[in-house]
Amino acid sequence: MQQKLLALPSTKLFTNRDLFLLFVPIVIEQGLEYLVGLADSIMVAHVGESAVSGVSLVDFxxxxxxxxxxxxxxxxxxxxxxxxxxxxxxxxxxxxxxLVWFAGAVSIIIMVIIYLIKPLILNGLFGQITDEVRANANTYLMFTAISIPFLALYNAGAAIFRTMGNAKLPMYIMLAMNIVHAIGNAVLIYGFHFGVEGVAIPTLLSRIAAAAIIITWAFNKKLPLYIKKSFNHKFNWSMINKILGIGVPYGLENGLFNLGRIVVLSLVSSFGTAAIAANAVGGTIVMFEVLPGMAIGFGMTVVISRCIGTGDYEQAKYFTKKIIGIVYAAQVVCCALILALLPSILNVYGLSETATSLTTQIVWWHAVFEVIIWPLAYTLPVTFRASGDAKFPMWVGILSMFCCRIAFAYLFSIYFHMGMFGTWVAMFIDWIVKALIFVRRYLHGKWTKFHAIN
Structure with a gap:
């Protein structure tokens, strides 16, 4: 399939149509990916709350x-x-x-490490959980850990196509894989009465297929960017270092962010199975609230990096403001839709009354803070990374994680007796702090002094 670069108009590097064709498929693709988690949690709820909890712990x-x-x-x-x-x-x-070769090699090493430290993950990282929850988590982890290299390859392949301006192919692949995944879940859980395995096996197979399809497409030499067919690959460490110059700070930021979530999760686990289930289901639902911002951020990286490559920082500023405005509008619509559908979604889960009440509280408060603060805390730093200024958001994210999200989570949950909801209040404070710092950084313009390539 012949791909074309995004049009380069004489005045602006990207027209409104270019942005539409880039952002909408990514939003749909990411939405379909989130549906995997939603389908998993809904169908595994048929097995029981302990299964929901076990799957959610591994998903973290x-x-x-x-x-x-x-x-x-x-x-x-x-x-x-x-x-x-x-x-x-x-x-x-x-x-x-x-990118493809390095991601593949590193992911295999990570997969091996996950299997080696599995007892530590199940017995130490997840905190105080019941034997039934631990058994379900173990089963789910055994299957899904195999998919780690395929997740890495799919992400690398999708990034290549988005960079070329073709966000449709990853969208189509994700659509096909979600259909296969949903059918597999339904057949194994409702038809053959599998437990957690009924969710794990289709998840694994769909991730393998998605990686295989997108990498196969990327071998097409007619594309502006393509992968060479050769097993005699030589790592270009100079180029890899440039990639890691952006990827490592962002990876550390993301990694510690999610590690912080896991640390907080061990705190949530101490409040009982209902709290774990509510945290899991609420976490899955609110991912749809942030869906537009998360997805558009991937496309924004393409837009801003292209502007920086041409040396046009004025266009970088123009598109930053424009895209943040798009994110705000999209998330208001998305949150309103999620809140309107929330009672119906929770009925499908069939959780206990306590878990349902906690989930409702989480989703509503998350929506309120998201439409006010979230884009400034998470969309704005995309511009910094795309320009080469990746370390600043990393340090802000790390410090804010420990000083706000983790510290306040324990303070509110235990000392202020807010329970599991206190961990979410701590997260909202984390957003506010990061938003204030990032806005100041953007207005001072220091990010325009960085260069990712020579």
Whole structure:
């Protein structure tokens, strides 16, 4: 399939149509990916609350790994995008190839480590959980850990196509895989009465297929960026270092963010199975509230990195303001829709009355703070990373995680007797602090002094 670069108008690098064709498929793709988690949690609820809890605990670990691969893919997108902005396609292709091979190699090592430390994850990291929850988590982890390399390859492949301006292909792949995944879940759980395995097996198979399809498409030499067919690969450490210059700070930020979530999760686990289930279901539902912002952030990386590659910082500022406005509008609509559908969604889960009440509280308060604060805390730093200023948001994210999210979580939950909801209040404070710092950084313009490529 022949791909074309996004149009480059004489006045603006991206027209409104370009942005629409880039953002909408990514939003749909990410929405379909989130539906996997929603389908898992709804169908596994048929097995019981302990199964929901076990799956959700492992999904927190998988979210940590997915965030690391997404960060690495972001590094590849920034470097390849900046080279494309300079019309240096050979170097852009080299960045794409190095991204895929490096992501594949690192992910295999991570997969092996996960299996080696599985007892530590189940018995130490998750805190005080029942034997039944631990058994379900163990089963789910045994299957889903195999999918780690395929998650990495899919993220790398999707990043390559987005950098070329083709966000539709990853969307179509995710659509097909979600259909297969949903059918597999339904057949194994409702048809063959499988337990957690009924969710784990389709998840694994769909991730393998998604990676295989997107990497196969990326071998097409007619594309502006393509992967070379060769097992005799030589790592270009100079190029990899450029990718890691963006990917490592973002990966550390994401990794510690999700690690902080896991630390907080051990606190949540101490409040009982209902709190774990509410935290899990609420966490799944609110991901749809932030869906537009998260998805558009991937496309924004492409836009801003291309602007920076051409050396046009005025356009980078123009598109930053415009895209943040788009995120605000999209998230208001999305939150309103989620809140309207919330009673019906919770009825499908069939949780206990306590878990349902806690979930409702989480989702409503999350929506309120999200439509006010979230884009400034999470969309704005995309511009920093795309320009090469990746370390600043990393340090802000790390310090805010420990000083706000973790510290206040224990303070509110235990000392102020707010229970599980106190961990969410701590998260809202974390957003506010980061938003204030990032707005100040953007207005001072220091991010315009950084360069990701020479």
């Amino acid at each position: 670990v998988m979210a940590l790994l997915i965030s690391l691969f997404a960060a690495l893919a972001t590094g590849g997108t920034v470097i390849a995008g900046q080279y494309m902005g300079r019309k240096q396609l050979e170097k852009s292709r080299e960045a794409a190839n190095q």
